[in-house]
Amino acid sequence: MILIAMGVSGAGKTRIGELLAERLRCTFTDGDVFHSEASKKKMHDGIALTDEDRWPWLRTIREAIEAKQRAHETAVFTCSSLKRAYRDVLRGNDRDVCFVYLKGTFAMLHERLASRTGHFFDPSLLQSQLDTLEEPGPDEAIVVSIELAPEQIVDEVLKQLEARRAP
Template sequence: MILIVMGVSGAGKTLIGELLAQQLHCSFTDGDAFHSAANKAKMHHGIPLTDEDRWPWLDAIRAAIKEKQGAGETAVFTCSALKRAYRERLRGGDNDVCFIYLQGTQALLHERLQTRTGHFFDPSLLQSQLDTLEVPGAEEAITVNIAGTPHEIVREALTQLQARGEYAA
């Protein structure tokens, strides 16, 4: 099973992904690690990424997913995966790739970004991400509200995975 924790910047993908990986006793990979230096520089300077910027990044994440699958491993990845086409590219037609969409209000996301330090993402890009986001439907992803504590969010994600038959506690 491959889990991809998705959502806009500030949703808590990294923290939730790390906690999920701990709960599942599996590896964790932050999708941001696959961004090129040029992509990081653009985001740092408040320039939104284009689809052309994102395709090589998504392909690199997909290659890492295939590697984990080839080894028969369960793994947790993070990726904003804002558009349906991006999610389809990451899924690659595999039924064992499951998305967990971290959903929050614009006010909460903005608040989180204002207090975050040491990240290349310019908080002014939040609106462009929200404008780009194609909210996944229930058939495409598990949706978890980010208003709770990180442990509550992880517990809800695991509960929904269990209800779908994706995870046995």
């Protein structure tokens, strides 16, 4: 099983991904590590990424997912996965890839980004991410509000994951 914590910057993907991996006793990989230096610089400089910037990044994450699958490992990844087409690349034809959409309001996300330090993402790009976002529905992802505490989010994800696996 592969879980991908998704959402715009500031949604808490890394924290939730780490907690999910801890609870599932599996590996965690932050999708940001697969960004090229050029893409990181663009985001740091407040320049939104284009699809052309994202496709190689998404394919690299997909390769990492496939490596985990070949090893028969459960793993948690993070990736903004803003568009359905991006999620299609990451999912491939696999039934065992599950997205976890961390959903929040502009105000909450903006507040989180304003207080974050040491990250390459320029908070001014939040609106462009929200404009790009094609929200997944419950048929495509487990949807959880980021208004909950991190542990509550993880509990809710695991509860919904179990319900999806039940016959």
